[in-house]
Amino acid sequence: MLKGKNLIEPLDFTTEELEKLFVLSNKIMDKPLDFSECCKGDILATLFYEPSTRTRFSFETAMLRLGGQVIGFSGENASSAAKGESIADTLKAIGCYADIAVIRHPKEGSALVASKNAGIPVINGGDGGHQHPTQTLTDLLTIKREKGRLANLRVGFCGDLLFGRTVHSLIRALSRYEGIEFILISPEELKVPEFVRNDILRGKDCKYCEVTDMLDVLPQLDILYMTRVQRERFFNEEDYIRLKDSYILDEEKMLLAPKDMIVMHPLPRVNEISVEVDTDPRAKYFVQVKNGMYVRMALIMSLLGKK
């Protein structure tokens, strides 16, 4: 039962609970109109202290498609945070208005603070460079639908693995499945943080290797998960400029990839995947976007205890 729970990090749900969520997502995908009044009378609060289009629209669309309504703000200046209000106080107030809330905040651990104070289910919509569990749900659902399994996969993560919260969350979630091999492709400066290595080592029969060259490992992958080098995570603009073009996936590189490999990306992309790759049937990043909306519908329904 997920009713009343929070989703702050990927391991908040068991693999069995995830499986139920994916089954519900697939049902909604098959017959969306059957679910169009499931959340009638419920209100989702979207608290976006950091700019976002995709995640916010995905949540808002999910709630609207379930027949619910949405309140919220986007940008720190649009909230009382600009007056110096704490996250705890904001969430205590929001808990009086809404039935469920999603928060995105630039500081790591902010969603946990929110969940301890809201009194309603809270979903982490991204807390700084830390975790982004609903992107993880999206990614897992996409892998499950495209590869037919969540175990025994060789998954390459490429780009900014230091600040890429979607990478951290997905690694943590996949570590619970058997036979996952992580190939971590990044420049030295953007390698995964120590806690992510610990997540892998605690996992079920998981292995990892860290490399700097994408071409060497591309032919071995089941999944290539590309990421953007994020300007907003750098304190130093010079470092960003030096590293931003480290890895660019184009048609020529895709010739080296297995025919059944899939390319994923949490989006938005800048230039790390050339647009020419978009028409390759292995490119699944826009499929992810659609899956994301359906899995968020399933998530909202489950946390609110709707059937």
Next chain:
Amino acid sequence: MEVNSIENGIVIDHIRAGLGRKILSYMNIESGDTVALIMNATSKKHARKDIIKIENIREFDLAALAVLDHTATVNVIKQGKIVEKINLDLPEKVVDVLRCKNPRCVTSVEPAIPQIFHLVSPETVEYRCEYCDEIIKP
């Protein structure tokens, strides 16, 4: 250097040299307490050690002491004799003892949030910030 023995109180011995002052700050010392902080004393266990002696101590945070230096030893003194030796076990969870050093952690901008850490590895004495997962060695 000679420091008088105490009649009733505690002696924290074998503190790693340099940590005595920090540990003392967690000891709920009140203005009337008799306290001795001995720094850089010679030691068989370490090359140098700090020692704290507190007369008539009421309560203190063993968890905080264990996190700061779990190799220290605590002797409870009554009527001039050691009546109890306390071994320091690393606590699984500590609140407001350690501070997260990650500038991106929510605790860096919201001072009212309690600083909560969980023990990751007793072998390496590593703690994880509850909020941002940053690993620190006290």
